Amino acid sequence: MDVLQNVCNGPALYKTPAPHSRPVMPRKTVAEAVGLLDSASSPVIIAGGGSWGAGEALSALAEKTGAMVIETCAGKGVVDERNTLCLGARSHFPCVREFLGSSDLILAFGTELSPTDLWEKPLPKNGILVQVDLDGANFHRNGTADVEIVADADETARAMLTSASSNPSRQAANALRARELKERSRLELPEVTGMGADLDSMVALVSALREGIPKEGVLFADMTGPAYVAISEYPAFRPRTFLHPVGFGTLGLALPAAIGASIAMPSRPVCVLAGDGGFQFTLPELAVSVQENLPIPIVIWNDGGFGEIRRNENSRHPGVFIAVDNTPPDFELLASAYGTGYARPENAGALAIAVRNALSASGPTIIECSPEKGSAVNDR
Incomplete structure (x- = not known):
């Protein structure tokens, strides 16, 4: 599609819409x-x-x-x-x-x-x-x-x-x-979410996020297993402090949305929860958070691909997987390349501390969590 240059340079034909009036209370x-x-x-x-x-x-x-x-x-x-x-x-x-x-x-x-x-x-x-x-x-x-x-x-x-x-x-x-x-x-919860062996680690992660994020803080939860658990298990104390694209299934929303919120509300703590797959949909936005010195904890649940789709495929055709097991980047090297902070907490208590520290940093911090034993957010 081609747009004529004289149209682009012409005056904008825009009329201010009439003020919206609320209906009369019945x-x-x-x-x-x-x-x-x-x-x-x-x-x-x-x-x-x-x-x-x-x-x-x-x-x-x-x-x-x-x-x-x-x-x-x-x-x-x-x-x-x-x-x-x-x-x-x-x-x-x-x-x-x-x-x-x-x-x-x-x-x-x-x-x-x-x-x-x-x-x-x-x-x-x-x-x-x-x-x-x-x-x-x-x-x-x-x-x-x-x-x-x-x-x-x-x-x-x-x-x-x-x-x-x-x-x-x-x-x-x-x-x-x-x-x-x-x-x-x-x-x-196990039957409703179908998270299997990863559920305990997810619940611990969600609990740690609640402990680490102040009550006025905003959590942007991407499409990832812990976020689905967080719908019920992450208590929100104020409206619009848990934002999750339920319904639209928008992979990669959390990081750019958090950047916008942090710039618009610099006094409010803002945190990201994303999976390793969804995070890569909008990974380049990390540069914006670095450039603007935004203290955003970016908590990444790294299960080596698209875990929720993997679980769905396994329930429909056990042991047969299509395009769900992906090799994620080395997030520590990625953080170093962008000049961001990096943490890999070994338990829920350490995750809560890492989130609090990241909220007072001079820029974003990648916090990597994994369901693998020894490198996961396990029980305290």
Whole structure:
């Protein structure tokens, strides 16, 4: 395709778009939703990425009414995952799906209820679904809402909070139930993730990242085994602090995205988690992080190729692999070539220390982890 030079040098025909106006709050429908919440025996709130600005109101609504909270991957941290009523992003676990199926009321804020959050399974809905979204098309995209509220998630949550009834007994019961569901989900983790012998090392790695990254820090998780584990096992304390391209499957996103975030928010700690295969999709961006002196820990899970695809191939045709076993670069030599820091921690405690040190360095640090015994992030 050829673009004429006189077109490139001509004036740009651009008009500033009209300001976007938010829809008027449907007070009557919100009152209906409050009535359903007050009368429900087992309500649950699903917080999606579109509710990132509603965390304070949704937390208060859950605590006042005793509704349990489940987050999507994009909604991690909307409600602090240390909240006793919050299950985090666990809607893909059988025990949580069973709980959703038994709920008589689901309040979904700012979520498409995407199959990727449910790991390609339909929403287990047997009760009433109240859905709050600025885009009405989402009410019938992946399910059918019984009560549709086209409105801002924060405004709606605050309106509901004002008139909803307090329910201390339900709060206490659901806090206990949330703890039980978390314990059950940890037992289901091997079956849900299919990580096999690498799972313990992945869980240890994720735990170490949480220990090493400050609560306001942002983790950009690429498409790699530990990131899939982190969806449920990395607790997010604030919204938009765990960013993962679930659904799109964008290999190589983490490094350039982290660079952009670090430049835009120089006071916020930013960390990368990537696999050795995915990291190489955008490896040249490492030069930008060096040039801009960005203190980004780049944690690389080196399993010698595309581990998740390898596991899928082995489950479909055991022992037959196609284009998944690749020779990665020598990451220590790569770090030396770019002039970055390098670390190869031998356990989870050392990884947490390496991450903290990297966040205060004068440039990026490659931190290499491996599932191989003796060079892995193993148990403490």
